[in-house]
Amino acid sequence: MNALEVVNLNCGYDNKIVLKNVSFTIKTGEFVGIVGANGSGKTTLLRAISNLIPIKSGQISVSAKEMLSFNRKELASLVAFVPQLMEPVQGFTVMDTVLLGRTPYLGRFEFETEEDFHVAQWAIEELQITDLSDKDVSELSGGEFQRVAIARALAQEPKILLLDEATSHLDIAHQQMIARILVELNRQGRTIVLLSHDLNLAALYCSRILLLDKGRAAACDVPERVVTAELIRSVYGLEPIVTRHPETGRPQVMLPVATGSRG
Numbered sequence: 642m643n644a645l646e647v648v649n650l651n652c653g654y655d656n657k658i659v660l661k662n663v664s665f666t667i668k669t670g671e672f673v674g675i676v677g678a679n680g681s682g683k684t685t686l687l688r689a690i691s692n693l694i695p696i697k698s699g700q701i702s703v704s705a706k707e708m709l710s711f712n713r714k715e716l717a718s719l720v721a722f723v724p725q726l727m728e729p730v731q732g733f734t735v736m737d738t739v740l741l742g743r744t745p746y747l748g749r750f751e752f753e754t755e756e757d758f759h760v761a762q763w764a765i766e767e768l769q770i771t772d773l774s775d776k777d778v779s780e781l782s783g784g785e786f787q788r789v790a791i792a793r794a795l796a797q798e799p800k801i802l803l804l805d806e807a808t809s810h811l812d813i814a815h816q817q818m819i820a821r822i823l824v825e826l827n828r829q830g831r832t833i834v835l836l837s838h839d840l841n842l843a844a845l846y847c848s849r850i851l852l853l854d855k856g857r858a859a860a861c862d863v864p865e866r867v868v869t870a871e872l873i874r875s876v877y878g879l880e881p882i883v884t885r886h887p888e889t890g891r892p893q894v895m896l897p898v899a900t901g902s903r904g
Contacts, residue, residue, distance in 0.1 A: 644669040644832040650699035659685045661856045672827045674843030675836045677853035683836045691722040717745035721794035725806040729778035736774045742796030764795040784815035801832045844868045868892040
């Protein structure tokens with residue numbers, strides 16, 4: 642079964658069309674990366690799937706049902722979106738922040754139940770931040786707060802987890818930690834869609850990669866068929882050195898040495 646199906650999607654902002662006739666499918670339980678140059682429409686695509694921006698034309702289906710037929714609470718129980726920049730709110734603890742993920746399950750003026758606290762605690766444990774539960778989120782490091790943001794999304798109990806640059810602004814140790822957590826969540830059956838500027842990260846962990854180029858889908862396939870010298874040259878305008886990871890055999894990209902003359 643397809644977790645997500647996008648057909649001839651056109652959308653953007655005001656009168657500017659950013660995504661042009663984009664089509665692809667993601668099967669339930671896949672770990673898919675979205676890559677592309679700046680301005681290619683990656684974040685716009687995640688916002689469209691999350692119904693945060695209107696669609697000009699085309700169709701998005703979630704679990705074989707048209708997205709626009711869901712109300713916001715129904716969609717939030719299926720799809721969770723972790724934005725690139727989520728500001729910590731001073732005075733909120735980690736538990737307070739993660740509990741916000743339970744909002745779709747609460748009625749107006751309702752308070753969290755014991756079940757909501759149980760789910761939030763489970764999400765905190767999954768992201769390995771139990772020792773931070775009572776800490777003010779404004780006091781956390783970037784890597785710690787990124788895990789809180791993912792835990793909040795996980796507390797929604799979504800079937801599809803969308804992440805916009807989940808490893809940006811993190812050092813390599815925290816990048817590896819987040820990647821391992823996402824792999825484990827994927828193994829548990831969740832569909833993961835990771836937007837990333839890091840081609841090597843996407844190639845290493847994703848089962849398939851969607852490559853966007855100027856608002857269009859240039860490729861959507863296994864890493865070996867997307868992270869190629871030809872496609873990278875076409876989309877990014879540089880001559881890469883594509884090698885193989887010594888442990889996995891997955892493609893990895895090295896950049897050529899930058900040269901130039903001094904004036």
